[in-house]
Amino acid sequence: MPTFQEYAAENLAGFGLAVDASEIPDYATCAAVFHRIAEWWGNIDATTLSVIGDLDLAPGLWQAGFLTDFPALYNVMSGNPFVHFGNTMFDILASIRNANEKAIENPGGVPGNGVQDVIDAGNETQ
Numbered sequence: 001m002p003t004f005q006e007y008a009a010e011n012l013a014g015f016g017l018a019v020d021a022s023e024i025p026d027y028a029t030c031a032a033v034f035h036r037i038a039e040w041w042g043n044i045d046a047t048t049l050s051v052i053g054d055l056d057l058a059p060g061l062w063q064a065g066f067l068t069d070f071p072a073l074y075n076v077m078s079g080n081p082f083v084h085f086g087n088t089m090f091d092i093l094a095s096i097r098n099a100n101e102k103a104i105e106n107p108g109g110v111p112g113n114g115v116q117d118v119i120d121a122g123n124e125t126q
Contacts, residue, residue: 009024010099011094011095011096012095015081015091015095017076017092023071024072025070027099027100029070030096031096032069033073034089034093034096037066041085041086052085053084055085056077057080061077062074077092
């Protein structure tokens with residue numbers, strides 16, 4: 001039965017980002033980390049964004065304590081794998097959100113695509 005963490009690691013691997021599922025915290029912790037980063041990012045003025053947008057911000061985020069609750073995120077985002085920080089964060093966050101949706105839709109590791117498969121299987125037996 002895949003866990004949220006396993007789905008997240010698989011999704012990130014699809015982007016070429018390697019992280020072990022055991023290094024990914026629960027979804028609520030991931031969401032809180034991304035929320036803090038997004039809040040900070042959203043308060044930066046346009047000029048500063050144009051200056052720092054293509055830089056590897058992982059070391060600074062680490063030093064400022066943004067990654068404390070999700071330390072593996074440092075390695076995932078290091079080097080700004082998608083060139084612009086915003087793009088990198090968007091793709092990582094999309095992977096995390098998708099993993100959470102998969103975990104919700106597929107409780108207990110039910111084979112198939114999740115909820116719809118369970119509904120369809122129930123209809124077949126009636």
